[in-house]
Amino acid sequence: MKKMMTALMLAALAASMATVSASAEEVTQEEANYAVTVSADVLSAYVSKGVTGNDEPVFQPEVYVEMPYGFGFDVWANMNITDANCNWDPKTGGKWSEFDLSLEWAAPIEGPVSLTFGGTYFVYPQANGDVIVATEEEAENVKAGAPADGDYELFVKVGVDCLLQPAIEFYHDCQSSSDWYFLGKIGHDFELTDLLGLHLGATVGFVGDDFAERYGSDDGAAFSHAQFDAKLGYAVTDALEVHAKASFSTLIDGDIRDGVKDSYDDIDCEIFYGGVGCGYTF
DSSP states (O other): OHHHHHHHHHHHHHHHHHHHHHTGGGOOTTTTOOEEEEEEEEESOEEETTEEEESSOEEEEEEEEEOGGGEEEEEEEEEEOSOOOOSSSOSOTTEEEEEEEEEEEEOOOOSSEEEEEEEEEEEOTTTTSOOOOSSHHHHTTSOOSOTTOOOEEEEEEEEEOSTTOOEEEEEEESSSSOOEEEEEEEEEEEEOSSSEEEEEEEEEEEEOHHHHHHHTOOSOSEEEEEEEEEEEEEESSSSEEEEEEEEEEEEOOHHHHHHHHHHSTTOOSEEEEEEEEEEEEO
16 A cells, blocks of 8 residues: 555556646746755754654754756755763764755646646765764664665645645655655744844644554554644845744644654653744845
């Protein structure tokens, strides 16, 4: 069943890309231009899908390249600033712990509905066993394998351009769990002044059986986590923005919460974190 779902998604992507090739001659010169956005955040924690990987400061840069015909390429990275005994990659202060490489394509659909296909490859540079740990228990939290042995996933995102901008995102992990997880999102932008804007958003996750096992739960599919985000941005120029971020993340399902607590020592199932950053578009 999982292989069939993956095959169907790839088939849909191939059919959509064929549509792009057929209509490529209609793309204007302006649409064929590239745009590059470079951003960087310093946050008080690294949280992914409701789990706190590091509860001390991290540096997270990102480069997004908008390409012709609806394609986009994204590189995101995480560096642990302190030499903390964190849950993921302990004792790696000043080193890159993760790189995410994503390629996506937005289907040329007219109307309020958007459809995006893509995939992400995850690289963990500290996964080669060279991480310095103080105890055997810490060593168990270090990922095994060579840095190139990262994970990869495919995704489909569906959004609606209406009140609260609702969207649902489907992700299929193709290596470590071979399972799906879903994210439901809403958000709204407030124009406070000509230069100052506020974005508020909320996300809820739902995971399949295998993904629930990664959290440490044996009770099958469940709602995994919820996260609430706020971003206050100030436009210094047309290209440069500075911003402040704040988020609250919590694990929802009781069995998932218990599983995460059993997997990591002294982990909080709720966390409030935030930071500052900037972005520049070329």
